[in-house]
Amino acid sequence: MPKPKVAFYWCASCGGCEETVVDLAEDILGVVEKLDIVLWPVAMDFKYADVEAMEDGAIFATLLNGAIRSTEQEQMARLLRRKSRVLVAYGSCACMGGIPSLANGFAREEILKFNYEDAPSVVNGPRTRPQLSFEEEGRKTHLPEQSRVVRSLDQVVDVDYFIPGCPPTPLITKKALAALLGDAPPPKGSVLAPDTALCEECPRKVGKPADLSFAQFRRPHQALLDPEKCLLAQGVVCLGPATRGGCGAQCPAGNMPCTGCFGPTSRVRDQGAKILSSLCANLEAKEAPDIDRVLEGIPDPVGTFYRYGMAKSILRRRVDLNGG
Amino acid sequence: MPEPRNGVRIGFYVCHCGHNIASMVDCPAVAAYAATLPNVAVSRDYKYLCSDPGQELIKRDIAELGLSHVVVASCSPLLHEHTFRSATEAGGLNPYCFHMVNIREHDSWVHTDRRLATEKAKALARAGIRRVAHHQPLEMKRVPIHPDVLVVGGGIAGIHAALTLASAGKKVYLVEREPSIGGHMAKFDKTFPTLDCAACILTPKMSAVRSHPNITLWSYSEVVKTDGYVGNYTVTVRRKPRYVIEELCVGCQECIDSCVYKKPMFPDEFNEGLGKRKPIHIPFPQATPQVVLIDPEVCLNFKRGVLTDKCKKTCVEACAERKAIDFNQKEELKEIKVGTIIVATGFQPFDVKRVPQYGYGTYPNVYTALEAERLVNASGPTSGEVVLRDGRHPNAIAIIHCVGSRDRKTNRWCSRVCCMYSMKLAHLLKEHSGAEVYNFYIDIRAPGKGYEEFYDKLNEEGVHFIRGRVGEVTDWAMTPEEEGKLVIRVEDTLAGFVRRIPVDMVVLSTGLEPHSDAQSVRRMFNMSCGTEGFFLERHPKLAPVNTYTDGVFIAGCCQGPRDIPDTVAQAGAAAAEAMALIDRGHIDQEPNTARILADCSGCKSCIPLCPYTAIAFDSATQKAVINEALCKGCGTCVGSCPSGSIIQNLFDDEEVFGEIQGVLADEPN
Ligand SMILES: Cc1cc2nc3c(=O)[nH]c(=O)nc-3n(C[C@H](O)[C@H](O)[C@H](O)COP(=O)(O)OP(=O)(O)OC[C@H]3O[C@@H](n4cnc5c(N)ncnc54)[C@H](O)[C@@H]3O)c2cc1C
Ligand code: SF4
Ligand code: SF4
Numbered sequence: 001m002p003k004p005k006v007a008f009y010w011c012a013s014c015g016g017c018e019e020t021v022v023d024l025a026e027d028i029l030g031v032v033e034k035l036d037i038v039l040w041p042v043a044m045d046f047k048y049a050d051v052e053a054m055e056d057g058a059i060f061a062t063l064l065n066g067a068i069r070s071t072e073q074e075q076m077a078r079l080l081r082r083k084s085r086v087l088v089a090y091g092s093c094a095c096m097g098g099i100p101s102l103a104n105g106f107a108r109e110e111i112l113k114f115n116y117e118d119a120p121s122v123v124n125g126p127r128t129r130p131q132l133s134f135e136e137e138g139r140k141t142h143l144p145e146q147s148r149v150v151r152s153l154d155q156v157v158d159v160d161y162f163i164p165g166c167p168p169t170p171l172i173t174k175k176a177l178a179a180l181l182g183d184a185p186p187p188k189g190s191v192l193a194p195d196t197a198l199c200e201e202c203p204r205k206v207g208k209p210a211d212l213s214f215a216q217f218r219r220p221h222q223a224l225l226d227p228e229k230c231l232l233a234q235g236v237v238c239l240g241p242a243t244r245g246g247c248g249a250q251c252p253a254g255n256m257p258c259t260g261c262f263g264p265t266s267r268v269r270d271q272g273a274k275i276l277s278s279l280c281a282n283l284e285a286k287e288a289p290d291i292d293r294v295l296e297g298i299p300d301p302v303g304t305f306y307r308y309g310m311a312k313s314i315l316r317r318r319v320d321l322n323g324g
Numbered sequence: 325m326p327e328p329r330n331g332v333r334i335g336f337y338v339c340h341c342g343h344n345i346a347s348m349v350d351c352p353a354v355a356a357y358a359a360t361l362p363n364v365a366v367s368r369d370y371k372y373l374c375s376d377p378g379q380e381l382i383k384r385d386i387a388e389l390g391l392s393h394v395v396v397a398s399c400s401p402l403l404h405e406h407t408f409r410s411a412t413e414a415g416g417l418n419p420y421c422f423h424m425v426n427i428r429e430h431d432s433w434v435h436t437d438r439r440l441a442t443e444k445a446k447a448l449a450r451a452g453i454r455r456v457a458h459h460q461p462l463e464m465k466r467v468p469i470h471p472d473v474l475v476v477g478g479g480i481a482g483i484h485a486a487l488t489l490a491s492a493g494k495k496v497y498l499v500e501r502e503p504s505i506g507g508h509m510a511k512f513d514k515t516f517p518t519l520d521c522a523a524c525i526l527t528p529k530m531s532a533v534r535s536h537p538n539i540t541l542w543s544y545s546e547v548v549k550t551d552g553y554v555g556n557y558t559v560t561v562r563r564k565p566r567y568v569i570e571e572l573c574v575g576c577q578e579c580i581d582s583c584v585y586k587k588p589m590f591p592d593e594f595n596e597g598l599g600k601r602k603p604i605h606i607p608f609p610q611a612t613p614q615v616v617l618i619d620p621e622v623c624l625n626f627k628r629g630v631l632t633d634k635c636k637k638t639c640v641e642a643c644a645e646r647k648a649i650d651f652n653q654k655e656e657l658k659e660i661k662v663g664t665i666i667v668a669t670g671f672q673p674f675d676v677k678r679v680p681q682y683g684y685g686t687y688p689n690v691y692t693a694l695e696a697e698r699l700v701n702a703s704g705p706t707s708g709e710v711v712l713r714d715g716r717h718p719n720a721i722a723i724i725h726c727v728g729s730r731d732r733k734t735n736r737w738c739s740r741v742c743c744m745y746s747m748k749l750a751h752l753l754k755e756h757s758g759a760e761v762y763n764f765y766i767d768i769r770a771p772g773k774g775y776e777e778f779y780d781k782l783n784e785e786g787v788h789f790i791r792g793r794v795g796e797v798t799d800w801a802m803t804p805e806e807e808g809k810l811v812i813r814v815e816d817t818l819a820g821f822v823r824r825i826p827v828d829m830v831v832l833s834t835g836l837e838p839h840s841d842a843q844s845v846r847r848m849f850n851m852s853c854g855t856e857g858f859f860l861e862r863h864p865k866l867a868p869v870n871t872y873t874d875g876v877f878i879a880g881c882c883q884g885p886r887d888i889p890d891t892v893a894q895a896g897a898a899a900a901e902a903m904a905l906i907d908r909g910h911i912d913q914e915p916n917t918a919r920i921l922a923d924c925s926g927c928k929s930c931i932p933l934c935p936y937t938a939i940a941f942d943s944a945t946q947k948a949v950i951n952e953a954l955c956k957g958c959g960t961c962v963g964s965c966p967s968g969s970i971i972q973n974l975f976d977d978e979e980v981f982g983e984i985q986g987v988l989a990d991e992p993n
Contacts, residue, residue: 197925197967200946210931210941241927242966265923267968267977278929278966 004060004181007039007051008090009080011073012100012150013066016167017091018042021063023170034181035060039080048076054083061086061180063163067093067100067311068151072144081157086180089153090173092166092261095191097311099166101150104310104317105302108148152311162191165247166261166308172246191244195265198240198258202249204230213284217297220256231257235297237304242268242275261308270314272305332457333365335391336449337382339373339398341428346371348432350442354397357446361453365389374404379411386415393417393459395452397425397445418461420915420974425452451986458978462915467953469555469875470663471906474499476547476849479507480888481668481880481895483529488899490538494906497660498533499561500543504611505530507670511594511694513701513708515888516748517778523610523703530612543613548657550848551937553954554875555663555911565653566617568604572648575614579604579639579649590622592705596695599705604639604649609703618649625651664875664902667849667859668895669842671881674728674735674834682724682832683797687810688713690797690830693745700752710757710829718759718828722812723750724794725765729835737856739835740885743769746833747778750787753831762788762825764814772887790825791818797830836885849876850936858884869898873936874911877901916957918972920948920965930961930970 008021038059039046062084068074081087092098103111116122116129133142153159163176176192179185186192199205208230218235225231231238231252239260240252251258264271285291298304306313336358340346351369359367366385370378373396385391394417396408401424409419427445435441471494475486478500486498512522533539542563549560580602588600594607603623606616620626624635631651640649676684676692684690689712698704712718723746729739743765750761770776783789792814801807802824809826816823838857839845846853850873852860859878862870869877879898880891905911924947931939931948938954939961962972
């Protein structure tokens with residue numbers, strides 16, 4: 001029996017997801033043994049043409065990481081969708097837009113202007129901007145165009161499964177692959193991670209007070225944190241209660257709060273709004289000026305509550321009626 | 325357009341409500357539109373759906389057309405949700421497979437454009453139809469009711485409620501914070517407008533409380549904790565030490581006579597500090613229970629409240645073999661179970677220090693109304709003789725109405741009884757001293773049986789009434805006649821000029837305020853307060869003694885200022901409401917409660933949020949649990965669970981989003 005063909009592909013991402021695949025360490029050998037990798041730009045040399053040449057549906061599964069924010073990424077997403085029987089959104093960016101989708105809080109022109117002109121480290125006298133095409137010595141090259149909005153994979157093509165995480169942990173990846181290759185694959189559309197929030201598996205849950213009431217918020221560097229006490233009880237915004245578990249609570253174990261990379265549970269439409277409504281309801285302050293003072297402890301609310309999920313949130317993007 | 329849901333057959337009914345709806349909404353057009361929506365099996369308009377034939381229509385359709393769900397677009401659910409749920413049930417469906425759409429208060433009554441109002445009715449109908457398709461059958465819960473009642477506060481309200489319940493055979497716990505029951509009424513000499521002696525009508529009721537076998541009277545006690553829910557409250561009462569064993573004290577008061585303090589020398593609370601008492605004392609002669617108490621702050625056997633055992637304890641000698649005095653008494657916590665609670669904690673008088681221009685505390689001959697009540701009282705500190713603090717007898721007395729009432733700077737409400745008691749005091753002061761009495765009023769408010777007549781009587785008695793809010797009370801004399809007098813400066817708004825009236829005594833008719841601890845009492849019993857701080861009734865007209873917490877009732881001045889007749893009527897009503905619950909034996913609970921899924925992570929975020937303390941943490945499962953009997957379905961926790969693990973019946977995501985999508989959908993119509 002031929003080995004099932006799989007593809008790994010990356011779009012708007014940092015490369016961390018690829019690391020996880022590598023982090024499977026010895027297990028990767030087992031994976032390679034069972035699978036026939038047909039595309040993996042980060043590690044192996046394949047050409048797009050090779051993929052195009054395949055028959056539709058020839059690939060058993062593609063694990064695609066990264067958000068979709070350029071014409072090329074969109075093209076590849078569509079191509080891989082066509083060629084794959086199973087398309088998996090791998091990692092927070094593919095699942096929910098991830099960190100790249102924080103760009104949805106700005107117009108494209110603002111981003112380009114800052115990055116090519118205004119950023120303090122930029123020296124760009126002629127104010128050159130990326131061009132869509134460029135001709136040199138009679139040869140014309142084309143560059144992909146950056147889209148106005150960063151999207152998650154399922155906002156572009158039909159997605160079969162989601163493996164969340166920034167990056168997904170090796171454990172969750174292994175479990176997901178086993179489930180996909182097993183006899184009873186999970187129902188289409190499933191997120192291949194537990195559907196209970198992180199607190200359940202967090203070692204700090206023991207002894208968490210039942211009367212949380214926030215008098216102030218602090219960022220992790222602003223305090224010497226107790227390594228055992230619930231971070232919320234120490235006034236540090238932890239997204240554990242609003243985030244799927246499955247990661248083994250590595251951040252809280254390392255004395256850092258959960259920042260929400262596994263995304264919301266299946267029962268929640270907007271992770272940021274949910275944790276906000278919970279935190280705000282538990283503020284000690286009851287009058288507007290006192291509330292403002294407490295909230296000053298969260299200087300970047302969008303970056304705090306929508307760090308990985310802006311594209312898939314109800315907020316989704318800033319609408320700029322002037323275009324750009 | 326959404327996919328029709330299998331097996332869902334909705335009956336939609338739009339009511340004309342006579343002209344109330346039909347004049348602004350084209351009801352037949354709404355019905356015709358609804359008929360085109362998915363899952364709608366029948367759609368009708370009808371003149372009065374709440375009428376018997378209207379309800380029959382629904383019942384018949386359910387049977388004949390095999391409906392699974394019903395939507396009625398008519399008035400507010402507050403008015404007729406129950407009616408239509410019952411009709412749905414009578415037709416053979418679960419009553420919760422029904423949804424009501426309000427197109428009267430939310431539409432026809434508030435719009436003026438018939439075309440747009442009709443469009444809005446269609447949108448609301450669409451929302452209701454989309455929502456109801458998700459409704460599941462639900463069951464009412466039955467909870468038994470504990471027959472005992474707790475009455476908090478032993479003023480006339482609490483006394484009357486307790487006696488009413490006790491004589492109907494209910495067991496009552498009456499908890500009073502002061503050493504004696506009686507409340508404010510016990511301090512009055514006479515009561516308006518009949519001028520019957522307050523003690524003569526109150527004392528028999530107080531003794532009846534004491535001797536009634538069904539009443540457990542705990543004076544000098546306070547409720548410190550309430551747990552549970554309607555029908556099943558667990559209440560903890562703190563019994564403060566009086567250093568006298570209540571069961572052993574016979575009330576002979578020999579101990580008081582033999583106290584090492586030969587003379588009373590400490591300010592006497594009951595007499596508003598106008599009289600003196602000893603460390604061992606009884607608040608007033610008719611105090612109930614007839615049990616003395618020791619004030620450890622001044623008793624020689626204590627030092628600032630701490631037992632020293634340094635006194636000769638002549639009181640103990642006097643008590644002899646009765647052995648009622650116990651210096652080692654400690655406070656006691658008692659836990660009781662009751663099914664219903666009547667809160668009758670009354671009021672506190674406005675603090676006159678907040679209006680310094682009237683000179684209270686500066687000029688000794690300025691009195692509060694309650695002090696004046698004690699001065700004219702036959703059993704008061706002066707035995708009813710009007711002697712001023714400086715020993716003189718007044719020739720002229722001013723009574724200033726509305727002190728701390730009807731005033732933007734202090735309290736905006738009218739305290740309802742001050743005009744009347746001011747006139748009562750005017751009569752009594754004049755009778756007891758022969759002085760000229762001037763009443764300074766804004767308006768005379770005398771609405772009550774015999775009240776206006778009382779005002780007429782006062783006019784005939786020659787009491788002066790001057791309309792105007794007093795500017796200040798001063799001792800700064802401008803004429804020889806004003807020397808040594810208190811001068812009232814006031815604009816006489818009837819005569820139209822500013823007057824100066826010299827008097828010897830000033831009485832400030834203080835308004836009625838919520839107790840300063842009303843907020844903590846409110847929390848203790850899960851009640852709400854209005855903006856002024858008085859406890860809030862569930863409905864000002866239709867449920868005036870009920871609160872938003874089932875099984876907790878209010879009576880008397882804790883709900884707002886009122887006179888004794890109204891207080892007693894309200895106390896009777898509260899007792900009747902409690903009895904209605906008790907005698908039914910159980911309560912039905914709306915099933916719109918919340919529940920926590922097994923997916924709960926145990927983050928505990930929801931626990932402090934529930935205003936009814938219905939959520940607890942189950943240490944075995946490490947998850948939160950909602951006590952269904954306590955849950956009122958407010959939804960606070962549902963919205964705030966960060967992992968979406970709380971579901972509320974009738975407010976499932978599907979139902980709520982169905983409704984929102986329905987109202988926003990831009991379907992051809
Ligand atoms: C100066 C004056 C004169 C008045 N004269 C008349 C009159 O002539 N005729 C008339 O009809 N009305 C008169 N009124 C009005 C009358 O006083 C009230 O209508 C009546 O007292 C209301 O009774 P109540 O039981 O609601 O409150 P209260 O009399 O205030 O009794 C409340 C009781 O509850 C107790 N209590 C409070 N908090 C707690 C707690 N947390 N736990 C336990 N116990 C608690 C208090 O100690 C008190 O015993 C007068 C009012 C004033 C101020
Ligand atoms: S807020 Fe939600 S997850 Fe947290 S304890 Fe309550 S029900 Fe459980
Ligand atoms: S719905 Fe309201 S009443 Fe019920 S448990 Fe939640 S917060 Fe409490």
